[in-house]
Amino acid sequence: MWRPGFLLSAWPWRAAGYLLSGALTGVLALVALVTSAAVGGVLAVMLVGLPLLLVLALAGLPVGRVERRRLRLVDRDPVPETHQLPAAPGLRSWLTTRLREQITWRELAYTVLFAVLLWPLDALVVTVALLFPLSMAATPLLMATIGEGHETKVLKQWTVTTWPTAFGVAVLGVLLLALGAYALGVAAGARAELTRLLIADRDGDLGARVVELSRSRVRLVDAFEAERRRIERDLHDGAQQRLVALTMTLGLARLDAPPGPLADQLAKAHDEAGKALAELRELIHGIHPKVLADYGIEAAVADAADRSVVPVEVDLSLPGRFEQAVEAAAYFVVCEALANIARHSGASRAEVRGGYAAGRLLLEVRDDGRGGADASVGSGLTGLADRVSVLDGRLSLSSPPGGPTLLRVEFPCEAIELSEAADRFA
Numbered sequence: 001m002w003r004p005g006f007l008l009s010a011w012p013w014r015a016a017g018y019l020l021s022g023a024l025t026g027v028l029a030l031v032a033l034v035t036s037a038a039v040g041g042v043l044a045v046m047l048v049g050l051p052l053l054l055v056l057a058l059a060g061l062p063v064g065r066v067e068r069r070r071l072r073l074v075d076r077d078p079v080p081e082t083h084q085l086p087a088a089p090g091l092r093s094w095l096t097t098r099l100r101e102q103i104t105w106r107e108l109a110y111t112v113l114f115a116v117l118l119w120p121l122d123a124l125v126v127t128v129a130l131l132f133p134l135s136m137a138a139t140p141l142l143m144a145t146i147g148e149g150h151e152t153k154v155l156k157q158w159t160v161t162t163w164p165t166a167f168g169v170a171v172l173g174v175l176l177l178a179l180g181a182y183a184l185g186v187a188a189g190a191r192a193e194l195t196r197l198l199i200a201d202r203d204g205d206l207g208a209r210v211v212e213l214s215r216s217r218v219r220l221v222d223a224f225e226a227e228r229r230r231i232e233r234d235l236h237d238g239a240q241q242r243l244v245a246l247t248m249t250l251g252l253a254r255l256d257a258p259p260g261p262l263a264d265q266l267a268k269a270h271d272e273a274g275k276a277l278a279e280l281r282e283l284i285h286g287i288h289p290k291v292l293a294d295y296g297i298e299a300a301v302a303d304a305a306d307r308s309v310v311p312v313e314v315d316l317s318l319p320g321r322f323e324q325a326v327e328a329a330a331y332f333v334v335c336e337a338l339a340n341i342a343r344h345s346g347a348s349r350a351e352v353r354g355g356y357a358a359g360r361l362l363l364e365v366r367d368d369g370r371g372g373a374d375a376s377v378g379s380g381l382t383g384l385a386d387r388v389s390v391l392d393g394r395l396s397l398s399s400p401p402g403g404p405t406l407l408r409v410e411f412p413c414e415a416i417e418l419s420e421a422a423d424r425f426a
Contacts, residue, residue, distance in 0.1 A: 011074075012181035015188035016130050018073040019122040022191065025070065026119020029063050033115045058098070060107035063114065064199045071195060074188045079200045103199070110198040118191070125187045129180030136173025140166045247273040292331050296321045300331045301352055308350070309342045310367070315353045321416045322361060329391055330363055330411060333384050337365040337407045340381075345369025345405060361411040371403035384409075 006012070061083075068079045082103050086093040098104050136154060143152040143166045151161040160166050250270040257263040292300035298316045305312035321327070334352055341350050347369030354363035373381070381397060388395045392412055399405040 006185070007178055007181055012184055014073045015181075015184040016126060018070060018188045019126045019184065019191065021070055021073070023119050023123035023126065025063075025066060026114050026122065029111055029119070030115035032059055032063070033111060058104075060104065060109075060111040061098070063111040064103075064107035067110070067114075067195050067199055071192055074192045075196065079196060082200070107199050110195070113198075118194075122187075122191065125184065129183040129187070130177075133173045133177035133180050137170050137177060139169040139173065243273060243277045247277055292327060293324075297327050297330055297354075300327075301334050304331070304335050304338060305352060308338045310338070310345075310347055310350050312338065312350045312352060315351070316363075317355045318361075319356055319415045322411075322413050323416070326361060326391060326411050326413045329387050329393070330361060330409065333388065333395070333407075333409050334363060334365060336381075336384055340373070341365075341367045341369060341405075344373070345371075345403070347403075347405075356415055359412060359414065361413050363409050365407040367403070367405050369403050369405060370401075371399045371405050372401045373397060373399035373405050381407075 003009075065081075068081070071079055083101060084097055086097045132155060139152060139154055139160060140163070143150075143160060143163070146152060151159055152166070153159055154169055160169060247270065250266060250273055254263065254266040254270050257266050291303050296318070298318055301316060302314050305314045322330075338350065338352075341347050345367050347367035350365065350367040352363070352365050354361070356362070381395075385395045388409055388411070393410055395407070395409045397405070397407050
C-alpha cells in the first residue's frame with residue numbers, strides 16, 4: 001500500500017472483492033450455521049445429545065475451505081489444506097479423524113464469528129469506503145437522468161439543485177474514493193490476517209517447510225557427492241592415464257638418449273612428470289577415494305590411518321554400509337582430524353574408534369597431543385561441523401590445554417546390508 005502505484009493497481013479492487021465476497025459468504029455461513037443447528041437439534045431430540053455438536057462441528061469444514069480460497073484475492077502466500085487424511089476408508093474413520101483435529105474446532109469457531117460479526121463489518125466497510133464515494137461521484141449522472149437536470153439527492157440525505165454543486169460533489173466523491181481504496185486495503189489486510197490466524201495451521205505449515213528444507217538440503221549433499229565422484233572418475237580415467245603415458249614415454253626416451261644435456265633434460269622432465277603423477281593421485285584420493293566407494297568406511301579409515309604420519313590405531317565395528325553422503329562425511333571428518341593431529345597436536349599416537357547403535361553412527365578420534373584445539377582459529381573444525389550438521393549429525397570437541405583431544409561425531413542413519421549395498425553403490 002505504500003507504493004506510489006497502489007491506487008492504479010488491481011489491489012484496491014481485489015480488496016473490495018474480498019470484502020464484498022466476505023459479506024455474501026457470511027450470509028451463506030449464517031444460513032448454514034442456523035440450518036445445521038436446526039438439523040442437529042432434531043437429531044439431538046431423536047438420538048439424545050451428541051448429534052448437535054457433531055453437526056455444528058462439521059458446519060465449519062466447508063466454510064474453512066471457502067475462506068482459504070478467498071484469501072488468494074489479497075494474500076500472496078496461499079494457505080494449504082491442513083486436514084489429515086483418514087487412516088482408513090469409510091465415513092466412521094473420516095468423522096473420527098475430523099473430530100480429533102484441532103483445526104476442525106477452530107474452523108467452527110471462525111464460522112460462528114464470521115456468521116455473527118465479521119460479515120456485517122465487511123458489508124459496512126464496502127458500503128462506506130466504496131459505495132458511498134461512487135454514489136457521490138455519480139451525482140451529475142444521476143441529476144441528468146433521474147432528476148432530469150433539476151435536482152437529485154446525495155446519499156438520500158442532501159438535495160442538489162445546481163450543476164456546479166453536482167460537479168463539486170462528484171469531485172469530492174472521487175477524492176473520497178481514493179481514500180476509500182486505502183481503507184479497503186487496510187480492512188482487507190486485517191481481515192485476511194485474522195482469517196489466517198484462525199483457520200491456518202501455522203505449526204503444520206512451518207513443519208512442512210522444515211521438512212522440505214531438510215529434503216532439499218539432503219538433495220544438495222547428494223548432488224555434491226555425485227559431482228565429487230564424477231570429478232574423481234574423470235581425473236582417474238583421463239588426466240592420470242595421460243600422465244602415466246607421458247611418464248613412460250619420457251622414461252623410454254631417457255633410456256635411448258645418449259649421455260649429455262638432452263639426457264639430463266629428459267631425466268629432469270621424467271622426475272617432474274613422476275611428481276605431478278603422485279600429486280594427482282593424492283588429489284584424486286582426497287576428492288573421493290575409490291576404497292571408500294568400493295569397501296566402505298572401515299577400509300577407507302584403515303587406509304587413511306596407514307597413510308598418516310602419526311601412528312593410528314583403528315577399532316571400528318560396523319554392521320554394513322551406509323548412505324553415500326554419510327560415509328563421505330564420516331570419512332572426511334576422520335581425515336581432517338588426522339591431518340590436524342599431524343600438523344598441530346605434536347601427538348605420538350592417535351586412535352579412531354566407532355560403532356553403530358540405536359540408529360546412529362558414532363566415530364571418535366583421540367590423540368595424546370598438547371590439546372588446546374579451537375574451532376574459531378581456522379583449524380577446519382568449523383567446516384567439518386557445518387558438513388556434519390547438513391546431515392543432522394552432531395560434532396563435539398574436547399581439547400583441554402595439555403591434552404588429550406577427543407573429537408566425537410554422530411550421524412543419524414540406517415545401516416545397509418552388504419548385498420543391498422553392492423547393488424546401490426555399483
